[in-house]
Amino acid sequence: MLEIWGRSTLKGHVQISGAKNSALAIMAGALLCPEDCRLRNVPSLMDVQRMAQILAALGLKMEQHGDVLDINGRDIQQSQAPYELVSQLRASFFAIGPLLARLGVARVPLPGGCAIGARPVDLHVRGLQAMGADVQIEHGMVHAYVSGSNPRLKGAKIYLDYPSVGATETLMMAATLADGETTIENAAQEPEVTDLANFCQAMGARIRGAGTNTIIIDGVKSLHSVEYSIIPDRIEAGTFLVAGAITHSELSLSPIIPDHLTAAIAKLRAIGAKVILESPTCVRVIGANSHVATDIETLPYPGFPTDMQAQFMALLTLSEGDSVITETVFENRLRHVAELNRMGADIRVKGNIAIVRGVPMLSGAPVVATDLRASAALVLAGLAANGKTTIEGLQHLDRGYDNLVGKLQNVGARLQRLKGDKEAESESASLNTANLGG
Numbered sequence: 368m369l370e371i372w373g374r375s376t377l378k379g380h381v382q383i384s385g386a387k388n389s390a391l392a393i394m395a396g397a398l399l400c401p402e403d404c405r406l407r408n409v410p411s412l413m414d415v416q417r418m419a420q421i422l423a424a425l426g427l428k429m430e431q432h433g434d435v436l437d438i439n440g441r442d443i444q445q446s447q448a449p450y451e452l453v454s455q456l457r458a459s460f461f462a463i464g465p466l467l468a469r470l471g472v473a474r475v476p477l478p479g480g481c482a483i484g485a486r487p488v489d490l491h492v493r494g495l496q497a498m499g500a501d502v503q504i505e506h507g508m509v510h511a512y513v514s515g516s517n518p519r520l521k522g523a524k525i526y527l528d529y530p531s532v533g534a535t536e537t538l539m540m541a542a543t544l545a546d547g548e549t550t551i552e553n554a555a556q557e558p559e560v561t562d563l564a565n566f567c568q569a570m571g572a573r574i575r576g577a578g579t580n581t582i583i584i585d586g587v588k589s590l591h592s593v594e595y596s597i598i599p600d601r602i603e604a605g606t607f608l609v610a611g612a613i614t615h616s617e618l619s620l621s622p623i624i625p626d627h628l629t630a631a632i633a634k635l636r637a638i639g640a641k642v643i644l645e646s647p648t649c650v651r652v653i654g655a656n657s658h659v660a661t662d663i664e665t666l667p668y669p670g671f672p673t674d675m676q677a678q679f680m681a682l683l684t685l686s687e688g689d690s691v692i693t694e695t696v697f698e699n700r701l702r703h704v705a706e707l708n709r710m711g712a713d714i715r716v717k718g719n720i721a722i723v724r725g726v727p728m729l730s731g732a733p734v735v736a737t738d739l740r741a742s743a744a745l746v747l748a749g750l751a752a753n754g755k756t757t758i759e760g761l762q763h764l765d766r767g768y769d770n771l772v773g774k775l776q777n778v779g780a781r782l783q784r785l786k787g788d789k790e791a792e793s794e795s796a797s798l799n800t801a802n803l804g805g
């Protein structure tokens with residue numbers, strides 16, 4: 368549980384960690400490589416630890432020192448990912464692409480739905496089938512294999528019905544070792560997809576067009592060892608930008624990649640906060656005395672990210688006027704509304720639309736986090752609210768924010784984990800030193 372006393376002014380500098388969603392995809396990508404992979408700027412997160420456990424269960428060797436993760440995938444001993452682990456981390460399904468490409472067979476449990484939506488994997492499966500894989504789904508397990516004496520996927524033309532981040536990543540990884548050329552049309556353009564493509568290219572993969580809606584991959588026979596640094600987390604950076612605005616404070620953040628924050632910065636400026644790019648890797652936010660309403664619609668990149676919707680909703684609860692927030696990416700990602708309303712916000716929901724009427728003040732209250740970004744939104748609301756807020760469900764926060772509490776404390780926020788949560792703290796601290804095993 369987290370206890371926050373609101374209304375402190377924040378001041379100082381925040382160090383942004385490596386991107387969670389890049390790290391998870393790139394760790395899956397390490398399955399493609401029969402040699403050493405050294406990853407730098409790996410964030411210290413429960414999700415990263417879980418992905419490491421899944422790779423270890425498949426037989427990869429791993430060692431982590433600080434933000435450096437060494438992975439060796441010479442001997443993949445297993446083609447089957449364990450259900451207990453996959454069910455806790457949806458992103459681990461993305462391992463199906465590289466496993467199939469490398470071994471010609473992969474068995475990965477269906478990840479199931481989660482707090483923000485049903486999240487099917489049909490686009491991943493159809494893409495793999497287009498590349499010549501046989502796919503059977505039985506007893507909750509996806510069993511994919513390539514028949515024949517030379518079990519190699521074949522290049523194909525794939526059109527995605529929706530620019531799914533995960534499906535683009537799965538298929539791009541699978542195509543790196545396929546026979547011939549693969550084209551992914553209507554591909555996701557998120558920076559994490561480009562980061563994964565850059566990582567694969569650094570291992571010798573031949574990929575063009577990542578970051579656009581058409582990605583072309585020329586399959587190669589094998590990949591080689593690599594040392595690669597993960598991009599900064601644009602969602603963590605966006606969360607701290609909102610923290611500066613909602614507390615009417617001044618914060619600087621680095622490292623960042625400004626282009627990755629275009630949509631969030633545009634909305635902050637529309638709301639009335641000042642955002643100044645101080646250098647190509649550093650941004651400063653200065654919250655205004657009062658902010659104004661704005662409308663937000665979540666969209667695939669470069670549109671406004673769904674992963675920032677909850678945090679901006681917290682800010683808009685205190686911005687003068689009516690804001691309309693439309694969530695188009697996930698069907699159940701407005702569960703934080705009820706909790707924000709408990710803190711005095713005035714939000715009504717109709718389907719996937721939330722109408723936020725700005726109120727002068729939020730009041731601290733006990734609330735429950737329902738998912739990762741919802742928990743960040745509640746922290747932000749707690750920082751701005753009068754009095755004390757307690758947030759339950761901190762395991763969501765630990766999944767995806769690297770030391771959020773410590774980083775906020777460093778810039779003057781008054782918040783602390785309550786006793787009983789020490790276990791989670793020491794668990795995530797152990798990430799820094801653990802040999803994650805073979």
Ligand code: EPU
Binds near residue numbers: 530
């Ligand atoms: N979808 C399908 N079929 C598929 C795949 C996706 O219908 O086969 C639907 C999903 O149900 C969803 C939409 O497409 O409604 C978008 O899903 P997408 O596949 O793009 O999302 P994802 O790859 O599962 C990643 C991030 C999410 C982020 C989304 C959208 C990772 C590990 N996760 O998920 O991050 O919200 O892209 O940008 O990369 C988070 O960090 O809090 C988080 C949820």
